[in-house]
Amino acid sequence: MKIIVTGGAGFIGSHITDRLLKEKNQVLCIDNFDNFYDIKEKQKNIESHLKNRDYKLAEGDITDKNFISKTINDFLPEAIIHLAAKTAVRPSINTAELYYHSNVTGTLNLLEAIKDKKNIKFIFTSSSSVYGLNTKVPFEEKDSILNPASPYASTKIAGESLCFSYHYNYKIPVVILRLFSVYGTRQRPDLAVRKFIERICRGEEISVFGDGGTSRDYTHVYDITDGFCRALDYTKKSFDIFNLGNSEPVKLIDLIGIIQKVSGIKPRIRYENFQQGDVPITYADISKARKILGYKPTVELKTGISEMVDWVQGKL
Numbered sequence: 001m002k003i004i005v006t007g008g009a010g011f012i013g014s015h016i017t018d019r020l021l022k023e024k025n026q027v028l029c030i031d032n033f034d035n036f037y038d039i040k041e042k043q044k045n046i047e048s049h050l051k052n053r054d055y056k057l058a059e060g061d062i063t064d065k066n067f068i069s070k071t072i073n074d075f076l077p078e079a080i081i082h083l084a085a086k087t088a089v090r091p092s093i094n095t096a097e098l099y100y101h102s103n104v105t106g107t108l109n110l111l112e113a114i115k116d117k118k119n120i121k122f123i124f125t126s127s128s129s130v131y132g133l134n135t136k137v138p139f140e141e142k143d144s145i146l147n148p149a150s151p152y153a154s155t156k157i158a159g160e161s162l163c164f165s166y167h168y169n170y171k172i173p174v175v176i177l178r179l180f181s182v183y184g185t186r187q188r189p190d191l192a193v194r195k196f197i198e199r200i201c202r203g204e205e206i207s208v209f210g211d212g213g214t215s216r217d218y219t220h221v222y223d224i225t226d227g228f229c230r231a232l233d234y235t236k237k238s239f240d241i242f243n244l245g246n247s248e249p250v251k252l253i254d255l256i257g258i259i260q261k262v263s264g265i266k267p268r269i270r271y272e273n274f275q276q277g278d279v280p281i282t283y284a285d286i287s288k289a290r291k292i293l294g295y296k297p298t299v300e301l302k303t304g305i306s307e308m309v310d311w312v313q314g315k316l
């Protein structure tokens, strides 16, 4: 298959690309190598991809309408996996406009570019954050998504609704995947699992916001990648939404305990106030993805953390 992966140089996008290339697909990566974190990490993520003749790189920004339309017209993909976005939750509170530009206008440009083409499948990467301050857990796809706790979350809700209206008006086949706290090697440096492992391995103090009782449904990037591949093959409905999580929320303090066990290093913890934009729990109901896509997370948290500790220690 010919597939465009936007954000393909990032954490999740590079893992998905590994798998797509292994399965002999042709991949075009669109990425602007933004400086949210060290671009050397992104260059390393795609190092092996660049050696593969089935891989092409189009360096550029999804907010550049002409670039997007030309790139899509030249490559003529059968599917687009759209991951490129401004990602972190907390910074979005003070820079909402930038988040909207990248995540909403960027998504709009992609949909505009394919609206008159026949049957280019569009996979939109959404997030558990769309469930916002919902108190009913686990989160189900049919739950309300009307109370996002951050501008980041609202850009994902806006992206989802754009996908629906373009599907409705132009018959674009769409699958929306709502991802829950993805972790694994190459994880972004701003995310808790990596941040904690790095600081603990360096013997530095870690900050825990709140009492450590917030829970996240940590999901390994290999399982997420598998979910994307299943979504690519899914044809039963031309618009659908799936949670991709692990369905086993873990308290922050217990995550730190696992890192301690695996690394053999006792963490020094500093407790700080609960952070604005955070939600108390993410917890995916994955029965729909299990039943319809055959999605089944397999990587145990301890195994995934152990692999990450080795990866981090190799970089220190």
Ligand SMILES: NC(=O)c1ccc[n+]([C@@H]2O[C@H](COP(=O)([O-])OP(=O)(O)OC[C@H]3O[C@@H](n4cnc5c(N)ncnc54)[C@H](O)[C@@H]3O)[C@@H](O)[C@H]2O)c1
Pocket (backbone or CB within 6 Å): 006, 007, 008, 009, 010, 011, 012, 013, 030, 031, 032, 033, 034, 036, 042, 060, 061, 062, 063, 082, 083, 084, 085, 086, 087, 102, 106, 125, 126, 127, 128, 178, 179, 180, 181, 182, 183, 188
């Ligand atoms: N990591 C998680 O736990 C998680 C959870 C839920 C949803 N998501 C979503 O998954 C997607 C990938 O996240 P990630 O963790 O791999 O982040 P990442 O930052 O590692 O990857 C995103 C990539 O997109 C690129 N990018 C950003 N803005 C762009 C633009 N305007 N034009 C072109 N490229 C651009 C970046 O350079 C980067 O390589 C994002 O849409 C994110 O919102 C991630």
